[in-house]
Amino acid sequence: MAIIDIKTEITGNVWKVLHQVGDKVSEDEPIMILESMKMEIPVVAVEDGVVREILVKEEDTVTEGTVVARIEA
Amino acid sequence: MLKKVLIANRGEIACRVIRACRKLGIASVAVYSDADASAPHVGMADESVHIGPSRSAQSYLDTGKILDAARATGADAVHPGYGFLSENAAFAAAVQAQGLTWVGPAPDSIRDMGDKQNARELAIKAGVPVVPGSPRLETEDPAELLAQAERIGFPLLVKAAAGGGGIGMRQVFEPAQLVAAVQGTQSQAKSAFGCGDVFLEKYIPKARHVEVQVFGFGGKAVHMYERDCSLQRRFQKIIEEAPAPGIAADVRRRMQECAIALAESVGYHGAGTVEFIVDVESGDFYFLEMNTRIQVEHPVTEMITGLDLVAMQLQYAGGDLQGMGQEAISQRGHAIECRLYAENPEKHFMPSPGVLAQFDFSGVDAAKVRVETGYAQGGEITPFYDPMIAKIIVHGADRQAAVDEMIQALKSVKVEGPKTNLNFLIACLDHPAFRAQDVSTGFVGAHRDALVAASAPAAQAG
Numbered sequence: 288m289a290i291i292d293i294k295t296e297i298t299g300n301v302w303k304v305l306h307q308v309g310d311k312v313s314e315d316e317p318i319m320i321l322e323s324m325k326m327e328i329p330v331v332a333v334e335d336g337v338v339r340e341i342l343v344k345e346e347d348t349v350t351e352g353t354v355v356a357r358i359e360a
Numbered sequence: 361m362l363k364k365v366l367i368a369n370r371g372e373i374a375c376r377v378i379r380a381c382r383k384l385g386i387a388s389v390a391v392y393s394d395a396d397a398s399a400p401h402v403g404m405a406d407e408s409v410h411i412g413p414s415r416s417a418q419s420y421l422d423t424g425k426i427l428d429a430a431r432a433t434g435a436d437a438v439h440p441g442y443g444f445l446s447e448n449a450a451f452a453a454a455v456q457a458q459g460l461t462w463v464g465p466a467p468d469s470i471r472d473m474g475d476k477q478n479a480r481e482l483a484i485k486a487g488v489p490v491v492p493g494s495p496r497l498e499t500e501d502p503a504e505l506l507a508q509a510e511r512i513g514f515p516l517l518v519k520a521a522a523g524g525g526g527i528g529m530r531q532v533f534e535p536a537q538l539v540a541a542v543q544g545t546q547s548q549a550k551s552a553f554g555c556g557d558v559f560l561e562k563y564i565p566k567a568r569h570v571e572v573q574v575f576g577f578g579g580k581a582v583h584m585y586e587r588d589c590s591l592q593r594r595f596q597k598i599i600e601e602a603p604a605p606g607i608a609a610d611v612r613r614r615m616q617e618c619a620i621a622l623a624e625s626v627g628y629h630g631a632g633t634v635e636f637i638v639d640v641e642s643g644d645f646y647f648l649e650m651n652t653r654i655q656v657e658h659p660v661t662e663m664i665t666g667l668d669l670v671a672m673q674l675q676y677a678g679g680d681l682q683g684m685g686q687e688a689i690s691q692r693g694h695a696i697e698c699r700l701y702a703e704n705p706e707k708h709f710m711p712s713p714g715v716l717a718q719f720d721f722s723g724v725d726a727a728k729v730r731v732e733t734g735y736a737q738g739g740e741i742t743p744f745y746d747p748m749i750a751k752i753i754v755h756g757a758d759r760q761a762a763v764d765e766m767i768q769a770l771k772s773v774k775v776e777g778p779k780t781n782l783n784f785l786i787a788c789l790d791h792p793a794f795r796a797q798d799v800s801t802g803f804v805g806a807h808r809d810a811l812v813a814a815s816a817p818a819a820q821a822g
Contacts, residue, residue, distance in 0.1 A: 298711075298712070299711065299713070323713065324702070
């Protein structure tokens with residue numbers, strides 16, 4: 288079992304957090320949705336796993352490359 | 361005449377409206393959010409009012425705060441620009457209810473055209489062609505489905521009646537595929553929306569987006585020719601031009617007549633745009649929607665007609681412009697607009713906010729090239745608003761001259777900080793298909809790899 292960092296690909300604001308710690312997620316499933324420049328951009332799980340940490344909350348501003356969640360895969 | 365106009369917007373269009381106010385001797389009031397405290401539109405206006413946090417919902421979309429700002433500054437009119445509250449009929453009515461002038465059409469026109477189904481019915485009533493389609497179908501009877509399909513013609517789309525997007529949508533190219541496609545859409549629509557009703561609509565494989573600028577004076581309306589806005593990515597326009605290349609003169613004329621007929625049928629006031637989809641193969645065109653506001657791409661029309669559309673809006677709203685004859689409007693040469701976006705073409709045009717370390721248009725020939733922007737060097741592009749950071753507009757004797765002029769202009773723009781589509785725009789303009797007038801809404805998708813490769817930093821280094 289490995290802990291995997293989930294990073295954002297863009298700078299934006301956290302619009303909706305869709306999962307909580309303990310939730311099971313599958314590969315490509317959105318964990319949260321960012322909002323940037325009128326676009327909604329999902330941050331997805333890169334592998335099947337369980338959410339271990341959510342490091343941001345709704346309305347937070349995140350920059351490109353920020354670790355926003357960790358999953359155990 | 362209007363005395364003081366509050367501009368309920370930001371960015372380049374706010375700057376554009378403030379400039380028009382100044383030209384006409386009208387005082388201007390800017391509004392701004394936290395993120396825009398040092399934005400150019402704030403400094404340009406005669407007065408400015410802070411209206412709240414960066415989020416649009418708490419500032420530029422907050423009707424109460426904007427009306428308060430108008431009251432506090434003694435403005436006698438509100439210009440909404442485009443986007444934000446510009447097509448919000450309730451806001452337009454609230455402005456008027458306060459005794460202020462709304463620089464735009466009547467709230468009823470905004471409401472009527474804002475509802476797609478209603479707008480389609482108004483178009484049919486005005487004799488304007490709409491995309492052929494069937495009514496809602498509950499049937500699964502193959503004979504009845506086929507009869508509906510034959511009436512529309514193949515290829516066609518099967519769409520879910522509920523929902524607004526493409527969920528369940530299927531393409532059908534020949535009669536044999538029809539029943540299976542309808543059943544597929546029905547079952548998908550049923551599970552997604554709880555309603556399995558579908559309808560059929562003509563599918564246009566190769567389409568152009570062409571729109572006609574109109575200006576209504578209540579009963580009478582004039583047109584200011586058309587704009588081609590086919591070059592889009594993510595359904596957002598990136599390059600617009602006028603006249604529309606390669607469209608037959610009689611098609612163009614009929615589109616203009618249709619646009620005027622629709623505007624006159626609703627007693628339209630002020631600037632508006634009637635959008636059409638043109639079937640490249642057949643030359644047929646169909647009404648899409650009417651935008652009841654000034655458009656982003658209005659400068660293209662201004663460059664070929666010599667008119668100042670924003671000044672006309674202000675003059676008409678203030679009672680200083682009563683009417684205008686069609687014979688007073690003529691077009692000359694060819695104009696192109698490019699939209700510079702803070703986005704990354706190599707990563708599916710994802711937004712790229714950031715600080716504009718360099719934002720320099722001094723290399724652009726100001727006598728020939730028009731630049732509209734709401735940003736300055738050192739300014740920050742935030743994630744809160746749309747990614748457009750500048751519009752570059754050129755005019756040439758003909759299309760080729762305008763294309764060459766635009767490429768030269770873009771090559772002299774220096775922008776550092778956020779990723780932008782600057783080189784992607786150059787690659788589009790310089791693509792053989794674009795030069796050959798082979799434009800359609802599928803252009804970016806069809807040529808994406810070549811365009812991205814041509815716009816990559818390495819390709820531009822030489």
